[in-house]
Amino acid sequence: MTRLVPRSLLGQVMLALAAALLVAQGVAAALLYRAADQRREIAIVNAAAVQLIGQGGRPPARERIERRRLAAGLPYRRELSEQRLPRMLRFETSAVSPLLPGERRDVGREAALRAVLSGQGEPPAELVVTERLASADPLVRALVARRPALRERMADAGRLRIVVAGMRREGETRWQIARVPRPPGLPALLPGIVLQTVLLFAALFGLMYLLLRRITRPLAALAERTDRFANTAASLPPLVPSGPDDVSRLIAAHNAMEGRIGAMLDEKDVMLGAIGHDLKTPLAALRVRVEDVADPAARSRTAATIEDIARTLDDILALARVGRRDAAPERTDLAALVAAVAEEFEDMGAPVTLHQGERLVAPVHVTWLKRGLRNLVENAVRYGGTAEVTLTREGTDAVLRVADRGPGIPEDRIAAMLEPFARGEASRNRETGGAGLGLALARAVADKHGGGLALANRPGGGLIAELRIPL
Amino acid sequence: MPPTRLLIVDDEASLREPLADYLSRQGFAVCEARDAAAAREQLAAGELPDLVLLDIMMPGEDGLSLCRHLAERGVPTILLTARSEPLDRIVGLEIGADDYVAKPFEPRELVARIRSVLRRSERGSPGEVAEDGDRLYEFEGWLLDPLKQRLTDPEGTLVPISTAEFRLLVAFCDHPRQVLDRDRLLDMVQGREAQLFDRAVDNQVSRLRRKIEADSRNPHFIQTVRGGGYRFGCAVTRRARRPGE
Numbered sequence: 001m002t003r004l005v006p007r008s009l010l011g012q013v014m015l016a017l018a019a020a021l022l023v024a025q026g027v028a029a030a031l032l033y034r035a036a037d038q039r040r041e042i043a044i045v046n047a048a049a050v051q052l053i054g055q056g057g058r059p060p061a062r063e064r065i066e067r068r069r070l071a072a073g074l075p076y077r078r079e080l081s082e083q084r085l086p087r088m089l090r091f092e093t094s095a096v097s098p099l100l101p102g103e104r105r106d107v108g109r110e111a112a113l114r115a116v117l118s119g120q121g122e123p124p125a126e127l128v129v130t131e132r133l134a135s136a137d138p139l140v141r142a143l144v145a146r147r148p149a150l151r152e153r154m155a156d157a158g159r160l161r162i163v164v165a166g167m168r169r170e171g172e173t174r175w176q177i178a179r180v181p182r183p184p185g186l187p188a189l190l191p192g193i194v195l196q197t198v199l200l201f202a203a204l205f206g207l208m209y210l211l212l213r214r215i216t217r218p219l220a221a222l223a224e225r226t227d228r229f230a231n232t233a234a235s236l237p238p239l240v241p242s243g244p245d246d247v248s249r250l251i252a253a254h255n256a257m258e259g260r261i262g263a264m265l266d267e268k269d270v271m272l273g274a275i276g277h278d279l280k281t282p283l284a285a286l287r288v289r290v291e292d293v294a295d296p297a298a299r300s301r302t303a304a305t306i307e308d309i310a311r312t313l314d315d316i317l318a319l320a321r322v323g324r325r326d327a328a329p330e331r332t333d334l335a336a337l338v339a340a341v342a343e344e345f346e347d348m349g350a351p352v353t354l355h356q357g358e359r360l361v362a363p364v365h366v367t368w369l370k371r372g373l374r375n376l377v378e379n380a381v382r383y384g385g386t387a388e389v390t391l392t393r394e395g396t397d398a399v400l401r402v403a404d405r406g407p408g409i410p411e412d413r414i415a416a417m418l419e420p421f422a423r424g425e426a427s428r429n430r431e432t433g434g435a436g437l438g439l440a441l442a443r444a445v446a447d448k449h450g451g452g453l454a455l456a457n458r459p460g461g462g463l464i465a466e467l468r469i470p471l
Numbered sequence: 472m473p474p475t476r477l478l479i480v481d482d483e484a485s486l487r488e489p490l491a492d493y494l495s496r497q498g499f500a501v502c503e504a505r506d507a508a509a510a511r512e513q514l515a516a517g518e519l520p521d522l523v524l525l526d527i528m529m530p531g532e533d534g535l536s537l538c539r540h541l542a543e544r545g546v547p548t549i550l551l552t553a554r555s556e557p558l559d560r561i562v563g564l565e566i567g568a569d570d571y572v573a574k575p576f577e578p579r580e581l582v583a584r585i586r587s588v589l590r591r592s593e594r595g596s597p598g599e600v601a602e603d604g605d606r607l608y609e610f611e612g613w614l615l616d617p618l619k620q621r622l623t624d625p626e627g628t629l630v631p632i633s634t635a636e637f638r639l640l641v642a643f644c645d646h647p648r649q650v651l652d653r654d655r656l657l658d659m660v661q662g663r664e665a666q667l668f669d670r671a672v673d674n675q676v677s678r679l680r681r682k683i684e685a686d687s688r689n690p691h692f693i694q695t696v697r698g699g700g701y702r703f704g705c706a707v708t709r710r711a712r713r714p715g716e
Contacts, residue, residue: 273553276553277528277553278553280553280573280574280575281481281483281485281486281553281574282483282485282486283574283575284486284551284574284575284576285483285485285486285489285490286575287575287576287577287578288486288489288490288493288578289489291493291578292489292493303577306575307575310575330629331626331627331628331629332628332629332630332631333624333628333629333630333631333682335682336630336631336632336681336682337631339678339681339682340631340632340633340682343633343678344633361626361628366629366631370631
């Protein structure tokens with residue numbers, strides 16, 4: 001169901017417009033129909049009244065002539081029309097009421113006709129109004145029976161309905177009878193309404209489409225641009241503001257914001273470079289001076305501290321830089337990458353085992369992915385004593401799993417562990433921990449590749465870190 | 472034998488001075504310069520030093536442009552830098568530096584690297600970056616880029632290998648189809664980070680095989696020669712770098 005509803009602004013506005021137009025046209029059509037119906041009724045009643053009064057109880061000369069012509073078998077000279085009945089059919093006098101057995105009196109029209117007649121000073125003694133099919137009318141039938149040529153026409157005109165009004169004046173015995181065609185109602189009106197609606201739709205839709213496109217086009221361009229900026233923070237020439245004022249102001253505002261964000265990112269890069277330079281140079285000086293310390297134990301402790309600071313500084317700089325715009329990822333043999341990382345640890349004597357199956361190739365940032373994986377292995381070795389590294393393919397992902405047999409992490413702490421500066425133990429003990437940036441950095445690396453990092457406790461004790469990279 | 476002359480170019484006196492002291496105690500004759508201009512003056516005035524330690528980020532003329540100047544005059548250079556991005560390393564090596572050390576460095580490691588660079592320049596076989604350094608090795612579709620330390624397979628997929636494996640592969644590519652015994656290999660791959668090569672050559676060979684051989688038990692590229700060592704079993708060509716490579 002929701003699929004039928006358009007999702008774009010243009011589509012939704014058009015749909016709403018169409019619905020509103022439909023309702024409006026429906027109401028207008030109903031009103032139009034009622035007005036036309038009333039007009040028609042008035043016309044019918046007036047025509048009947050005119051005929052009843054105007055003929056003064058006698059058929060007009062022409063009528064009498066026609067009647068005689070008919071009686072003599074001469075052709076009837078006027079055709080049955082939907083608008084006017086032939087003159088001879090319009091007027092008749094009769095000794096009896098025109099109401100046929102089974103017919104109902106049309107009370108509404110009777111009242112209206114009586115009012116008109118009374119207004120003209122001809123109040124009827126008796127008045128009967130009814131409506132019937134032309135083909136059911138005795139006079140019409142007589143006419144058709146006499147003129148077979150008319151029969152074909154009657155096949156059409158037979159569906160015509162006529163209003164028959166009979167009036168008996170005060171003091172008279174004969175009925176005067178008038179016949180008025182009842183023009184077709186709705187069917188004649190409908191094409192007009194439909195045409196009107198179609199024209200209205202076309203005009204409104206055309207205008208609204210042009211107008212909306214003027215709004216939605218720059219909006220679509222802006223949406224695409226924002227999307228791109230959000231994903232890559234690429235610096236592109238600013239979008240030219242266009243469209244109505246509101247939209248064009250939005251675009252200008254976006255440009256300004258993009259500019260500021262870009263400036264901030266650049267500033268951050270410069271700042272990080274400066275921090276790196278300004279802190280690493282004195283650290284290097286300190287590291288050189290440590291060689292002057294006479295006590296070898298103190299010397300190695302101080303050197304280790306300096307190394308810790310340098311590593312933390314590297315992690316901070318890396319974490320801040322990981323989201324930065326840089327070179328495109330490169331198709332890389334993940335098995336070789338994982339092996340390279342595992343071998344680094346083997347070289348340091350860390351108990352790292354490697355299981356890998358098929359060769360997997362994925363577009364990755366090698367330096368970053370190595371760094372992320374290195375952090376996971378380092379954590380496993382540090383807290384779990386050993387690390388088992390596996391590389392498998394799961395669906396469209398490459399999964400790098402690092403498992404240990406350490407104490408694991410309480411379930412409720414797992415999410416928090418992925419935040420910067422979080423560590424397994426509450427104490428910030430340098431003996432066992434780094435600065436707590438390892439997992440945060442690994443997660444940032446996974447995010448950078450469009451993948452993810454998940455931690456889970458291992459059945460039987462230990463922790464599994466799972467780094468997913470889409471292939 | 473006269474002591475080896477070193478020139479330290481760094482704007483930070485707090486690092487330059489203790490480093491000069493330390494290196495003097497290690498038996499070097501050390502000069503200092505506080506920026507590129509001062510360094511150029513010293514170079515113009517006296518004898519050329521045997522090696523220059525050069526900070527990249529300095530006010531005024533930066534280290535990279537001085538490095539280019541030194542490379543032209545044939546003075547070996549080791550870059551000192553506060554950044555540790557691989558990009559810097561490539562740029563530095565591309566313009567003719569012989570090695571690259573990230574701050575903060577272990578002083579003893581710096582000395583080892585100084586000695587290693589000096590040894591290479593004395594032997595007249597400057598490292599991978601010298602005249603031939605910018606030519607790529609090609610074997611059966613594989614491409615080895617000595618400057619960027621990159622290995623790609625015939626499909627163009629990057630195959631990450633360690634520095635030790637990379638040196639070993641370069642040694643093999645330099646001597647295709649020749650039997651190289653372990654000592655010879657060790658000697659050839661003996662590079663800057665000597666500690667990386669303490670392990671047996673065999674170990675490095677088996678790691679390298681894991682990454683480039685389709686079946687490492689039945690190797691195609693690096694073949695074992697019984698009692699002799701190893702042999703790179705396919706032809707290697709060298710070609711110039713193409714633009715954008």
